[in-house]
Amino acid sequence: MPDLEATQALGTELAQRLPGDAILLLKGPLGAGKTSLVQGIASALGIGEPITSPTFALAQHYTDGNPPLIHLDLYRLEQSRAADDLFLQEDEEAKAIGALMAVEWPERLSLDLPEAWQLELSHTQNGGRRAQLTPPKNAST
Template identity: 70%
Template sequence: MGQSTDDTWILENLDATRWLGIALVQRLPALSVLLLEGPLGAGKTSVVQGIATALGIREPITSPTYALAQHYPDGNPPLIHLDLYRLEQPSTANELFLQEEEEAQALGALMAVEWPDRLSLNLPEAWRLQLQHRAQGGRIAQFTSPSNDPKNSSTCI
């Protein structure tokens, strides 16, 4: 994994993408919400696999597209993984997100949310990871701190 600018990472393969998830856990405060943005196949679920590894979760992590939400209570902290891809109505996505966020708070869990563009909620406290395909292969990842962060700026890991 190579760094090209202060807030952007070049991920050459899926192993590097998973490694980024492992590294992100060290940066995310307790009870964080991480919004994973990017097109199909950009590596969002691979990042969550890395996060799960760092949290000590041993069960396989797959995209919860059909289940919408997966809970991994054995992590330290627990992990709630949402995939909002199939939810076309913002009100439905918002309702699921708010329900799962409440549960995450109660469990002390980290939340990873794929396809957050389905939400119509303003989430200034959320961290963001934008993933894009590169023409040369691999991916570009940009990690951004919450807009309510006192620094209010992009950060790198």
């Protein structure tokens, strides 16, 4: 993906293809485009408010989307137990409202999430980004 717009466009495409109640784990280094991708997802879901990284808030809920969106950023949680607790709490809420959940820095979790989609973003030598999507381990083939 050559630029920010392409990263957001991938988010738009994912929002149209993923199940509405999906868990999407977003992996990649700082600046790889995780939040930009979530902006594209939110736009496709009809969310009008600005999407920012919830690094300090840890979680943002966007309930005006169809489906709603819960956006987590686990970067500041150094203890996996704290990350696990937050994830489980937000996952319960996501299930209750039928929300898609996007999780930045899932490497902080110690949980096994076979039902989750994984998207790994990385930088390329030419300044763009590469994305690799892995379906859930329990997905039917």
